[in-house]
Amino acid sequence: MTTLAARPTPARNRSGARTGRRVAVTAGAALVLLLAVLASFALGSRQLGVGAVWHALVAPDGSDASTIVRELRMPRTALGLAVGLALAVAGVLFQALTRNPLAEPRILGISAGASFGVVLAISVFGVGTLAGYVWFGIAGALVAGLLVFAIASRAREGASPVTLALVGAALDASLASGVYALLSIDARTFEEYRFWVVGGLAGRDLGVTAQVLPFVLVGLLLAALVARGLDALALGDDVARGLGHRIGLVRLGGGLAAVLLTGAAVAAAGPVAFVGLAVPHLARALVGADHRWTLAVSALLGPALLLGADVVGRLVAPPGEIPAGIITALIGAPLLAVLVRRARVVTA
Template sequence: MTVPASLGRVPLRSGQLAAGMVVLAGALVLVAVTGLAVGTRALPVAEVLAVLGGAREGDAAIIILEQRLPRTVLGLAVGAALGVAGVAAQGLTRNPLADPALLGVSAGAALSVVLGISFFGTGALPAHIGFAIVGAALAGAAVLLLAGRSDVRTNSTELALAGVAVSALLAAATTTLVLIDADTLEEYRFWAVGALSGRGNSTAALVVPVLGVAVLLGWACARWLDALALGDEAARALGLRLGRIRLAIGATVVLLTGVAVAATGPIGFIGLAVPHAARALTGARHGWLVPYAALLGGTLLVLADVLGRIVVRPGELQVGIVTAVVGAPVVLVVLRRIRTAAR
């Protein structure tokens, strides 16, 4: 099964696509400002803008600069990373259902972080990121090998089954570890649901630059992803070395997912749904698809975080729960579109 390119729609011109990016960037800024204003204590937008403009006195400045700004910036970065990781995973496997979670990358990163906490006593974020990247790489490689073909040209059903099996095994191992170790459970349970809350400026300062570079790497892979979409023979005719290309794209997916999962915990559905939403706007050209996915991913994750603060006010629903509740129907819609396009 291949990713439907444009489903028969007329391709947009570069000027139209650039204008669409401006609109998405505006929506991202609007959602980000909303994220700074909404919370247990609602703040007027004028007060938010004043703090961003340099006002540093009063409770509003403390709330925005020390609590809401770090989680909003982190949400934008993680959402963009997961959106781009989904595009790269789908292009790499030529499978519209591929995402970091399906490939076992998220589960591998989660298990690796738990192993670090349980056996090595790691509590610092840099250590979590290192463990998460290693776990993500090993899990992704295991899924692709179990699917039956190490060159990544795998049947979508085999890939899905291998991904589900590996993810379930890794999740079971993670659950076992946290249940037999109370200290690990105490640290893990706040991380596992997927959350932006409780992440301070130090977390954002460490993670955002890394994810920014990783997103740019994903964009740099765009022409390779376009070549892979044409098929292996066409890609070879263009003089591309498929093994190296797939390794580079796979490494980018691992970096994007590993760092994102280490920073916020596993957050589902963004990597699956966002690429399809972006593709509906841009068509199959990855040079536009990647930045659209980055903007949409960041916007949707912060929007989910805002919704989590509203629906159970004065409490808060973690963003990983919100994306799961909203994302499940989206996946069903995606499956229906794929089934319709395949007929």
């Protein structure tokens, strides 16, 4: 007696092929990030070979190459990894929570809150170090995020995507006015703020990365926990409820993750543009709308983009350099123009 093996269904074949493609894309993104890290260690006003970089990392000998790698390039590479990851993942969360393809870490006033906290640190408390800015920046971002969600929740329709965006825009404008007012009355504050606000990785030591890393890790964990809920939210609130998701908890967890990630990134590196806007779009184009895969690929491509911009900034005007925030803004302006023409805010 012979038996016939069950043939795979077309749907199963398509699902397997899609998963295989996503795994391949994720592996490719990891390779791109690895190359960006290597370039960050090797390239700058002084070029170093791969062998010299490796020797400086595993067997430092006090040479110029070891000093350059360990004292200058290692701290900014580590910070670039943390900040790029945080901004990209926060961008995915903001776009999912607001159902707005143009959403990015500035849309809910979070970046403005961090900026206001830094200005207060300089002008009122006399803080003059980047390590000191971090705590005030994170606190400002958290307060701004709480205000946005508290005010939006009191609206008749609750904290809907449109309400969150409107309240965030209003808070962003208000905090920006406060920042400009403080800067206009204190020249010293303006001089110190000017260095921070352009956004970049230079001048930060490993202590800054150590300060923000716990916030980044907690935000990343929360983002992973709400990934399935974000998929349901994309179908609308009613459908998400019907699928058994508690949309209030999903929005709260996703919002808290986005605030922690944005606050940590902006406090450490300044308001770096473009990463949180463009990387989620690129990730969705590569792996589709499943937020588990979008978050994973964004977490790899975000730091790769930021480190790449930092390397370009070092190479275009040696021995000086252009901050990474300016490079990302130059790259992002044309893309933003394209997105504005094609964007559509989806409301439930």
